[in-house]
Amino acid sequence: MNTLHSLDKKIINGLQGGFPLCEHPWEELSRQLDIPADEIIARIDRLMKDGYISRFGPMYNAEKLGGGLTLAAMKVPASRFDEITELVNAFDEVAHNYQRDHILNMWFVIATEKPEQINQVICKIEKQSGLLVYNMPKKEEYFLGLKFEV
Amino acid sequence: MMQAPSPQHRLYTPDHIDREIIRLTQQGLPLVREPYAAIAAQLNISTSQVIERLQAMTDCGIIRRSGIVPNHYKLGFTANGMSVWNIPDAHINEIGMMVGALEFVSHCYQRPRFLPEWPYNLFAMVHGRSKEEVRDKVTVIAGMLGENNCGHSVLFSTRILKKTGLRIV
Numbered sequence: 543m544n545t546l547h548s549l550d551k552k553i554i555n556g557l558q559g560g561f562p563l564c565e566h567p568w569e570e571l572s573r574q575l576d577i578p579a580d581e582i583i584a585r586i587d588r589l590m591k592d593g594y595i596s597r598f599g600p601m602y603n604a605e606k607l608g609g610g611l612t613l614a615a616m617k618v619p620a621s622r623f624d625e626i627t628e629l630v631n632a633f634d635e636v637a638h639n640y641q642r643d644h645i646l647n648m649w650f651v652i653a654t655e656k657p658e659q660i661n662q663v664i665c666k667i668e669k670q671s672g673l674l675v676y677n678m679p680k681k682e683e684y685f686l687g688l689k690f691e692v
Numbered sequence: 693m694m695q696a697p698s699p700q701h702r703l704y705t706p707d708h709i710d711r712e713i714i715r716l717t718q719q720g721l722p723l724v725r726e727p728y729a730a731i732a733a734q735l736n737i738s739t740s741q742v743i744e745r746l747q748a749m750t751d752c753g754i755i756r757r758s759g760i761v762p763n764h765y766k767l768g769f770t771a772n773g774m775s776v777w778n779i780p781d782a783h784i785n786e787i788g789m790m791v792g793a794l795e796f797v798s799h800c801y802q803r804p805r806f807l808p809e810w811p812y813n814l815f816a817m818v819h820g821r822s823k824e825e826v827r828d829k830v831t832v833i834a835g836m837l838g839e840n841n842c843g844h845s846v847l848f849s850t851r852i853l854k855k856t857g858l859r860i861v
Contacts, residue, residue: 563747594763644845
């Protein structure tokens with residue numbers, strides 16, 4: 543990260559807050575950051591190619607579009623870990639799955655087209671594995687936007 | 693800036709044109725001089741229609757925000773710990789907003805407890821350049837919470853077992 547130019551840092555910090563929603567967004571951003579529009583575009587292009595920026599554009603909230611989403615955890619015995627990993631990962635609805643250093647050692651995100659399908663997936667995993675799935679859907683979100691000052 | 697945990701978003705049901713806009717932008721905006729005009733051209737609608745619809749979807753919370761998502765691994769934040777906290781229900785929203793506002797916390801959610809073995813109702817993903825730095829930051833949070841912290845833990849990921857992108861339409 544030490545190789546980042548000060549303008550790159552300014553762009554990364556400035557753009558986490560929001561990309562203008564108007565006819566000429568780069569011109570607006572250019573005024574905000576005091577960097578020429580073409581230079582901002584070129585630098586973002588480079589930062590994306592180099593992997594410093596993983597995404598540029600709107601971030602959608604899947605639940606607002608009618609989908610189901612939850613975080614689930616399981617206590618998987620060490621001797622069955624690989625078997626259960628395979629079983630859980632086989633579900634298309636399981637988007638992410640992480641091993642964590644806790645007695646609840648498997649944590650995965652389930653995303654479905656319809657909210658009621660979450661329970662169906664959980665029931666199937668419980669039935670196939672014989673293990674309990676701890677369903678921890680979010681009750682409230684404390685989302686505050688700008689992060690990772692570089 | 694800080695946003696209330698349950699903003700009173702206007703109700704808005706996306707129609708088929710909105711869904712087309714979502715489909716075209718869920719992987720990102722085109723990096724061109726007039727990105728909204730480029731979307732409009734693909735859908736054969738006006739640029740102002742694209743902007744109005746993106747604005748409406750932002751106002752109702754379908755779009756959380758628009759901008760860049762930095763790759764925190766590449767930026768040197770290679771350690772992340774899922775910190776979990778047992779917070780009195782009476783103070784959970786106030787504490788959640790305080791923790792969510794910290795610059796080193798990327799996701800902050802209230803989730804159900806599973807008593808007695810899982811007493812934690814607040815989850816905050818803490819990022820740092822090392823596990824030690826993450827633990828130090830968790831200590832900072834604990835100090836901030838004082839007596840509102842009825843117990844906490846931090847879970848580090850030891851292996852990624854699966855990671856696929858979420859496609860929403």
